[in-house]
Amino acid sequence: MITLFCAILCSLLVLASSSPIEGVTARPDDFRYLTAYSEPDSIGENYTFYEYTPELSVVMMNNVIDSVCATGFWILYDSINYIDRFVSCIYHGVSACATFAPACQNRASSLRYAGSPYGLNNDYYNLYQEIYLGGEEFRGEKDAADLGDFDLTISSLVVTGQSAWTFYRGLNYTGLPMCMYPDGHYTNDGIDIDYGFIFDMSEFGWPDNSIRSVRRGCHVQNVVRAPVNRTPGGGKTSMTSAPEEMDAMSITSVHTVHV
Template sequence: MNFLVFLGHLVFVTSIIRSEKAGVAGADDFRYLTGYAGLNQTGAHYQFTEYMPDLSVVQMDNTIESSCGVGYWLLYDEVDYDPLTNETECHFRPYECGNWSPQCQNMVSSLRYAGSPYGLNDDYYNLYEGTIFRGKEFRGNTNAADLGDLDMAVSSLIVTGQSAWTFYTDVNLTGSDVCVYADEHYTYGTIDLDYALVQDMEKLGLPDNSIRSVARGCLSDRVLGQPGGERRSQDASN
């Protein structure tokens, strides 16, 4: 089994829990992934802009060999975001057209994006039940005093935007805590994307399945990443 990450929802998904305030995406915030059945962006294709738990719905299951995209897309070789597979990965840049590596071609069965549905670089967090962003999800842009069905079930996370988020090992923003800032920055023209990837809880120094609540801002003495001015930057237009 492979898990892929494309750096670059048909909303019938039942595996999402949200804590968020609605917003409106700007014209420069169009997130998409166009998957092609042939190499070099040829053949049958489909443009994804939302979560897709089963690519067979659009006749693209185990079909894609190349793509173009904007945003941070997570690709899986099983339906419903691969809750039980191993941890092989393929990586692509946030703004890219290209062929997928041979071991990643013709094997994607579900996909979703990380980050806010309202703006590409809005402040946001995604929490996942599996390591490397697999399985069920809790996501939001506001404080969460508890994580609903993902209580004591978080094994990886992604933050996007320039705000820090503080994660706690007890409900109601109590217990041990750690603050996470985005530590990667990509820019392409007028579009920016800041993010941090935490593939397992070891990176945070927390036990697996210990996160129980979330607060906006850096409210902990333990900090992963740094505020925006000190992020390392990569220009995707080069």
């Protein structure tokens, strides 16, 4: 049997005005959430998620989500327990609403966020056993000299916050290293999120299942993502990996077609 993976990236941009608030370190609405709707344009039956949800049928939202309003980096899967059979759909943004592309509508059976559970834009990494951010994960905010049971099993990853992370192909920060910065940035009304993601290890130029340790900071010259260029005092920032300037939100659909 031949497996054909076809990745299609569809970005839907929503423009939203924003203004930074000086001297504010915490806000009552500075938290991660996702409100899912059963119809386009944020109408219909809805449910608000704050945590990982491995089975959307438990809250009567299985295979019905068409649109969302959310803050954070959220991943929706077409199977329970965060498995991507054919389609996974990704939202990253701050306090914005949008309708998913048709290929993502009425498909989600589980969802979860990437990033720290302790703060929206804390420095954090999520390492996944499947490509396209699927399967079980090893996650944390501290250096890891080894990945325990996840050793030589990582196929994709997300980093959030403002720190770079260095990944190694050897235990105890040895072997071939690669540095990765969060290269995407969204801001809205003084709330920020920085993120970067790798759908599969080929984006590192590495074989699958190569990562064995991870350390905070950029300790090598091999950089797979450059630091994001920030626009001081404004809501628009540019992503170094894309030509468009983005504000508030983006939705990405990743289709994996198995033949």
